[in-house]
Amino acid sequence: MSIENNDTELDCAVEQGCDAIELIIQPRETDLGDFKVKRLLPTRARKMVGPWIFFDHMGPAQFGPGQGVNVRPHPHINLATVTYLFDGEILHRDSLGSKQCIRPGDINLMVAGAGITHSERERPEVTNSAHRLDGLQLWLALPVADEEIAPAFYHYPASEIPALNVSGVAVRVLIGEAYGVRSPVKTFANTLYVEAQLRAGQTLVLPEAPERALYLLSGSVSAKDTELKPHCMAVFNDTPNVSVRANADSRLAIIGGDNVGPRFINWNFISSRKERIEQARQDWAAGRFAKVVDDEEEFIPLPP
Template sequence: MSNIDLIIEERAADIGNFMVGRLLPFRQKRAVGPFVFLDHMGPVTLKDHENFDIPPHPHIGLSTLTYLFEGAMVHRDSLGYEVEIQPGAVNWMTAGKGVVHSERTPEHLRHSDKSLHGLQIWVALPKELEDSAPLFAHVEAKDIPHWHQDGVDIKLIAGEVLGKKSPVPVHSSLYLLEIKSTHAATLAIGKHLFGESALYILEGHIKSDGNIYESRRILVAKESSLCEFEIGTNSTVYIFGGLPFPEERFIYWNFVSSDKHTIEKARNDWRDQKFAKVPGETGFVPIPERKN
């Protein structure tokens, strides 16, 4: 019997001047453990007159995780942080009761051809931390745990699993693993996983229960402890999940909360520009119109 409960294909989504492949949320699966949002950015090549520019926009009730494979991006936020994100580093911003940030092509790349490829992820906060003060952390690539095991290269981007712990300061029980292969290998890691679990195939393919699954899709497991698969040659997959929260999470635009009234207040506060400002930024992303 297959351990795959649901297959989620990437769907095109427009985030302003940039198209992404949206994976979560999905109508049949709003979250996997505490993970409530996953966008695959690129790969895209931008010409010398094209740049990635997302003006200041707000978040509440979540932590954002930006992880690049190629290119670079400058993060600026209302806490005063300004960091250039490089491939392999983890940019982790906890919004709590509210934070504003922008994401842009670095100045040194704005007038040359460049590429951009990566993941943008939202992790919901436990209910007791939804109204906490915002925080920011940036972990360099060299500080992310990485090792070779069972014929593959593994990185623990965030969380704690497989006897390892990432330095990314997460707020609940979760895991985000990167697994890369140069040759086909069989992995039986389910006994180490917990809660809800899913596998995202970035490139290459995997085999499970006699079936081959190609890239650009998420496979949601029925039972994380039964996670076993064969990763194909030159393939990259991400296994993510953790303990789900007892309360439902609501998402409107960039806001996540267990309380709809909190989201409505954030919506009104952003419309009235009551959020803190990002130093050095003047523009902002307007609140989207409600759909009838």
């Protein structure tokens, strides 16, 4: 997805939790036209969790015929985007010539590196009928040594993502290593991304990571004496063997990994260098980014 303006660090509400939780972030809703997203990262209170610098929950949204996802071509640098759906379908196109539908359980990994342009739309047969969308899109800040690598696109179908049972809890290891299994999704730094579905009364020990956070998609879970409600993100410290207990049937995502150092963010550009972002802004304004193959006519203008 694209950021609509330069106000990238949201002033989201935060609160304190138990002694294992550094803070709890409440989402800020952002209007993308036909639907709204819940944005958790970056915020002024917490810009990143490990290498993750952007976290959007798209939906759940119900579209009528003629409505849907229609994000025009826009640029990125020095980051990688990760798209994961629970419901619905999105058509990805980019300036490398990639054309890929993402469906529930798949992972699309787009590495912007030195620069890429992409669009996120829907196939006409999807848009023409009533349909739903629910999913997460996240951005990874690339390590400094990899910021200017050649752009690339990777698609991982749902069948390639490890699924396992952890003490009765259904878990998928989307990126990185957890619970003794490793995802095939390409990484550039120590990165963690796990999905879990708990039935009421079940508990799950969180995987260890230098930095980590839990996003609750639905239900209710408790960490010690702190209850987490849907659509909040709890940022945990490095206390070992922290577990969460489901007070109701719940679905959650766990992210984390190594701190890759501070980043500057401006519109859809992320970099360790302010001057690189300014160059990217000038390049987009001047039309120097490559166009999206088969989607060359429209684009999102550079915000002031």
